[in-house]
Amino acid sequence: MTTPYQLYYWPGLQGRGEFVRLALEEAGVPYEDVARKKKGMPELQASLDFAHSEHPAFAPPVLRAGEMLIGQTANILLFLGARHGLAPRAEAGRLWTNQLQLTIADIVNEVHDTHHPLSTNLYYEDQKKAAKVRAKDFIAERIPKFLGYFEQVLANNPGRGAFAVGSRLSYVDLSLFQLMAGLRYAFPNAMARQEHAWPRLAALHDAVAARPDIAAYLRSKRRIPFNEDGIFRHYPELDK
Amino acid sequence: MTTPYQLYYWPGLQGRGEFVRLALEEAGVPYEDVARKKKGMPELQASLDFAHSEHPAFAPPVLRAGEMLIGQTANILLFLGARHGLAPRAEAGRLWTNQLQLTIADIVNEVHDTHHPLSTNLYYEDQKKAAKVRAKDFIAERIPKFLGYFEQVLANNPGRGAFAVGSRLSYVDLSLFQLMAGLRYAFPNAMARQEHAWPRLAALHDAVAARPDIAAYLRSKRRIPFNEDGIFRHYPELDK
Structure with a gap:
């Protein structure tokens, strides 16, 4: 097969x-x-x-x-x-799920640009000064705006189970888990200071991590650790 | 009604x-x-x-x-x-159309960042130096990579009519028209130098502009002119 x-x-x-x-x-x-x-x-x-x-x-x-x-x-x-049943079947739910995923894609692009604000063709070391300006703005303005939005989406969802969409897990929940994990890896100080404002996102992160298939994956070698070649990079000078 | x-x-x-x-x-x-x-x-x-x-x-x-x-x-x-019949009905064609649109969204994000590389909360004037670096890279590396890609997509499409997807107009053709028009507005020198490499994109731009409903729209007051509040901004110092 x-x-x-x-x-x-x-x-x-x-x-x-x-x-x-x-x-x-x-x-x-x-x-x-x-x-x-x-x-x-x-x-x-x-x-x-x-x-x-x-x-x-x-x-x-x-x-x-x-x-x-x-x-x-x-x-x-x-x-x-x-x-694979990771999104609603009906048009309205399918579009809403896609809309949330595209908003996650937007913040992921902005995370990338915190360490590469000038060019993907230059090394981080050659754009570190601009990266510091962009990362400061990202931490102060963009993380609260995006995570505040997703927290509100979770609060507004009338479904059971504390998911983002309806009463069942969707791929958006998996992506929000990854977003929270990545932001905590890249900006531990900024997240520790601000995270109390987004309790539903923190709970969703933990609920996804505890799902049997995800927990097994995270323990496996298939899960590559976060590192400084990825999108979520931990550069202490960007997380003052 | x-x-x-x-x-x-x-x-x-x-x-x-x-x-x-x-x-x-x-x-x-x-x-x-x-x-x-x-x-x-x-x-x-x-x-x-x-x-x-x-x-x-x-x-x-x-x-x-x-x-x-x-x-x-x-x-x-x-x-x-x-x-409204602006994309194929079958799953594969629908996904391919969406994929192209998301790639257009990617270059549109990069166009925005040529004038706002450090923060959307700062004025252009306060990030002009970084903008010059980013715009230079965008013109030299990113425009050719993205437009070369879309030109190849047009060349690879076996359908009739010189559209991006199959043999009928889709919303991707409309968006490629807007992308070409916007890049020409923002970076006239860079585009004049390089455009000969993308004849299919230029022809698609003209074909879309000549469609009766689009031509009427472009002549109407409903079409806001390009200006320096939008995504495609003409700052001569970014188009040397």
């Missing part, structure tokens, strides 16, 4: 691929993390060759599902959510 | 709302541009009150469709595409 899914993502970091990994792990579906196999990197590179695919992806992550090659994190989750 | 759609977006700029306006105009469906009405601003502000909506949006644009309140540009287009 062949594995139903192949995930193409950089091998040494969580990055945006992690949002997809968490959904695949919760769905309990086998997948191949292609670039982490022996000789997997050329396969990853080939998947990014614009000229040789009818549906090329601009950047990883890319998910192969049979004949389909699907790019863009939120788009992959839209697909997996429908296929 | 009430108008089927209300669009909530900042009144004096194209911004991300313009991608939604183009889809509504091409669909030929009446809509209210709420904040441009007399006394429309309080309505826009109310639509952004996190606490008083079950499905609050983090930021405009927001589209109201009957009982539904839909946020995030790509998500609104996903909804309109399905409802």
